[in-house]
Amino acid sequence: MNECNKFRDLILTDYLDGELDKEPRERLEAHLSVCPACQAFAREAKERLEVPFKKIKPEKVPEQVWRNIRGQIEAESSPRDFIGDVLERVFRPLLRPQFVPAYIVLFVFFFSGAFMIHDRVRLVKETEQGRYLMSTLGMGNGLTGIENANQETPIEEYFL
Amino acid sequence: MNDIPDDVLKKAAAGDMESFEAVYNILSGFVYNVALRVVNNRQDAEEVTQEVFLTMSRKLKDFRFESSLKTWVYRITVNHALNYGRKASRGNNRSLEYDDEIQAAMAPNAVEAKIEKEYNDTVIEKLLGAVSPEQRACVVLRSVEGLSYKQIADILKVNINTVRTRLRRAREILFSFRKKVGYERV
Numbered sequence: 001m002n003e004c005n006k007f008r009d010l011i012l013t014d015y016l017d018g019e020l021d022k023e024p025r026e027r028l029e030a031h032l033s034v035c036p037a038c039q040a041f042a043r044e045a046k047e048r049l050e051v052p053f054k055k056i057k058p059e060k061v062p063e064q065v066w067r068n069i070r071g072q073i074e075a076e077s078s079p080r081d082f083i084g085d086v087l088e089r090v091f092r093p094l095l096r097p098q099f100v101p102a103y104i105v106l107f108v109f110f111f112s113g114a115f116m117i118h119d120r121v122r123l124v125k126e127t128e129q130g131r132y133l134m135s136t137l138g139m140g141n142g143l144t145g146i147e148n149a150n151q152e153t154p155i156e157e158y159f160l
Numbered sequence: 161m162n163d164i165p166d167d168v169l170k171k172a173a174a175g176d177m178e179s180f181e182a183v184y185n186i187l188s189g190f191v192y193n194v195a196l197r198v199v200n201n202r203q204d205a206e207e208v209t210q211e212v213f214l215t216m217s218r219k220l221k222d223f224r225f226e227s228s229l230k231t232w233v234y235r236i237t238v239n240h241a242l243n244y245g246r247k248a249s250r251g252n253n254r255s256l257e258y259d260d261e262i263q264a265a266m267a268p269n270a271v272e273a274k275i276e277k278e279y280n281d282t283v284i285e286k287l288l289g290a291v292s293p294e295q296r297a298c299v300v301l302r303s304v305e306g307l308s309y310k311q312i313a314d315i316l317k318v319n320i321n322t323v324r325t326r327l328r329r330a331r332e333i334l335f336s337f338r339k340k341v342g343y344e345r346v
Contacts, residue, residue, distance in 0.1 A: 012331045013324050017302060019309055049331050052287070053303035055280050061192040065206050066184060069213045070177070076218075077175065 004038050007031050011042045016050060166225060173220040180220075184213055191237050197300040198241035200288050208240045215240070234307075234315045238297050245293030290337050295330035298323055 007028055014020040015028055032039045164186055171179035191212050196205035215236050223232060288296050294316075301307045301315065302323075313320040 009328055012335070013328045016331075017309070017327075045331070045335060049334055050303065052280060052284055053299075056197075056284060056304055058189055058193045059196060061188045061209065062206055065188070065192070065209050066181070069184065069210050069217075070181070072210070072214055073177070073180070073217050076214075 003031070004035060007035075007038055008041055011038070011045055012049075015042070016045055164229065169220070169223075169225065169229070172217075173223065180217060183216075187233055188213070191233065194234070194237050194300060194305065195241045195244075197284075197288060197304055198238060198293065198297050199244045200285055200296070204244045205241075208237070208244055211240045212237050231311070231314055234301070234305075235317075238301070238315055242293050242297060245296065287334050287337065291330040291333050295326045295333075298326040299330050299334075302327060 010020065010024070010028055015025065020028065032042060164183055168179045168182050172183045188209060192205055192209045195208035195212070196202060199205050199208055212233070216233070223229070288299065291299065297316065298312060301312045302309075307315070309320050309323045312323045316323070
């Protein structure tokens with residue numbers, strides 16, 4: 001019986017599919033000639049596992065399949081979509097929930113930096129304006145007396 | 161699969177739509193029918209066919225023309241179909257329904273109402289649905305497409321003994337399944 005099981009494994013694969021080499025095939029056929037149970041098994045295997053698949057008729061491909069393929073290829077090859085695809089490929093990986101804390105830190109860092117720069121610019125402008133006003137009103141220009149000694153404003157020059 | 165002239169393939173690879181349509185006309189029937197048997201569902205087979213040709217349109221330029229187009233197309237088709245088959249297998253365990261379904265298909269009035277082809281198709285669909293997608297791919301490539309074990313192993317990129325094992329297990333299931341429901345008509 002154990003021998004029959006081994007032969008049945010072969011019947012279900014190589015024998016049924018014609019893949020068995022000459023020597024093992026002859027051994028199997030010798031066994032089949034003396035074992036009616038395995039002979040019936042081989043016959044049934046052929047009828048049940050081979051014949052139905054041979055009866056399969058190819059089916060026609062529905063027409064919309066080509067229309068969909070063509071439409072998709074044309075959409076992919078258009079330049080606008082190509083740019084869109086590239087942008088999407090670049091930015092889509094960055095749109096993830098786990099990146100939100102990092103974006104918040106970056107946002108705060110960026111705006112606090114921008115605010116500090118703006119404040120500094122304002123201070124510099126105010127200082128320059130102050131110097132100008134002081135110099136126009138003859139109150140010095142914010143420079144020390146030594147620095148100012150050899151510098152005269154146009155108004156001073158006029159009056160002098 | 162019919163041979164496709166190299167110049168048509170090269171033009172198709174370069175993006176010529178008419179040539180690609182010619183390639184489609186030659187290959188689509190075989191791609192669709194292999195997909196249909198592996199995914200065992202017409203709607204999924206249409207989607208697999210679309211994906212196969214979209215993949216081909218993108219990768220045809222990388223295809224080495226000295227290698228076998230047939231093996232390449234079989235491989236793309238079976239890979240896409242197996243992905244669909246696995247998704248479907250995860251979604252529902254249909255094997256529980258098979259006894260009822262096949263017995264319903266065997267009911268005398270149902271048999272009388274269908275022509276033989278439809279009847280055979282129904283039974284084939286039920287039978288192929290009883291095995292795993294990987295086993296189904298081997299059965300389809302061997303029993304429907306008539307490929308050798310070596311060709312199947314090349315397409316699936318597995319050992320030839322893996323092909324043997326999958327076929328044996330699938331056929332044990334199909335054999336006992338048909339015997340259990342006493343199906344003698346096909």
